[in-house]
Amino acid sequence: MTQGASHHHLPLRHILLALLVVAVWGTNFTVIKVALAELPPLLFACLRFTFMLVPAVFFLPRPRVPWRYLAAYGFLIGFGQFGIMFIAMERDITPGLASLIVQMQVFFTIGLFVWRGGERLRPFHWFALSLGFAGLALIMANTDGTTTPLGVALMLVAAASWAGANLAARAADPADMSAFVVWSNLFAVPPLLLLSLLFEGWNAVSAGLIGASWGVWAAVLYNAVAAGIFGFVAWGWLLQRHPAATITPMALLVPVFGMSVSLLWLGEPLPLWKIGAAALVISGLAVTILYPRWSDLRAPTSPG
Numbered sequence: 001m002t003q004g005a006s007h008h009h010l011p012l013r014h015i016l017l018a019l020l021v022v023a024v025w026g027t028n029f030t031v032i033k034v035a036l037a038e039l040p041p042l043l044f045a046c047l048r049f050t051f052m053l054v055p056a057v058f059f060l061p062r063p064r065v066p067w068r069y070l071a072a073y074g075f076l077i078g079f080g081q082f083g084i085m086f087i088a089m090e091r092d093i094t095p096g097l098a099s100l101i102v103q104m105q106v107f108f109t110i111g112l113f114v115w116r117g118g119e120r121l122r123p124f125h126w127f128a129l130s131l132g133f134a135g136l137a138l139i140m141a142n143t144d145g146t147t148t149p150l151g152v153a154l155m156l157v158a159a160a161s162w163a164g165a166n167l168a169a170r171a172a173d174p175a176d177m178s179a180f181v182v183w184s185n186l187f188a189v190p191p192l193l194l195l196s197l198l199f200e201g202w203n204a205v206s207a208g209l210i211g212a213s214w215g216v217w218a219a220v221l222y223n224a225v226a227a228g229i230f231g232f233v234a235w236g237w238l239l240q241r242h243p244a245a246t247i248t249p250m251a252l253l254v255p256v257f258g259m260s261v262s263l264l265w266l267g268e269p270l271p272l273w274k275i276g277a278a279a280l281v282i283s284g285l286a287v288t289i290l291y292p293r294w295s296d297l298r299a300p301t302s303p304g
Contacts, residue, residue: 077161
């Protein structure tokens with residue numbers, strides 16, 4: 001922990017930058033939904049990662065990490081998280097709920113670190129997990145035409161893939177995370193292209209590319225440049241300058257933005273059960289992220 005996190009104050013412009021990133025990420029779910037009306041999901045994911053790879057790959061040196069970590073990260077984020085998420089969002093889940101369920105990656109990440117890294121689960125983890133899964137159960141109890149059990153299951157696979165990618169990134173421990181992310185896209189684009197051609201077919205791919213409106217290309221660029229490159233680089237920049245315990249909790253606002261923007265832009269209904277599910281999941285995430293910090297603050301500091 002740097003600079004005594006207990007007395008760590010974020011400058012206003014850093015708070016605003018973090019809020020901007022979170023707003024971009026939350027809004028992205030609605031942007032994705034709009035683009036999926038015209039583009040097949042795997043093609044859309046392929047385009048997203050192509051624009052994240054080119055031209056950036058020509059300006060960033062290859063990170064000095066084993067190829068297997070780049071490959072694991074690229075595939076898990078490319079197909080595992082975004083490919084599967086886009087498939088779910090095409091017709092099986094609303095953008096607001098997608099933005100909420102994918103945050104379960106926090107619990108999956110902790111689970112993987114416990115399984116792989118010998119970290120131990122503490123009682124507050126179990127409490128947080130039960131809140132998260134209560135929220136999930138509430139969503140499952142209210143599945144309908146816009147959100148199906150398949151959609152929820154696919155989003156959980158996407159969240160688990162994200163967690164796997166977090167594990168790969170931690171194992172690689174790259175000096176420059178931006179270069180790591182950009183180069184990993186070498187392993188995101190080919191499988192997405194191959195799977196798109198295999199499952200969506202050349203006709204759908206060519207029709208999607210030729211027929212895409214300027215709005216769809218704007219959505220693809222928003223995904224790649226705003227949510228992908230800007231979001232990731234800005235978040236990484238903030239994490240280099242402040243303790244993770246100060247920055248990470250801001251990500252709890254992603255589903256808040258996700259649900260609000262989907263409500264305002266697409267008219268996604270916000271019944272009480274959905275607000276309740278969001279409250280449960282976000283509370284679970286908040287306990288996971290904030291409790292260790294709170295107990296650190298309460299712990300008497302040893303002199304010297």
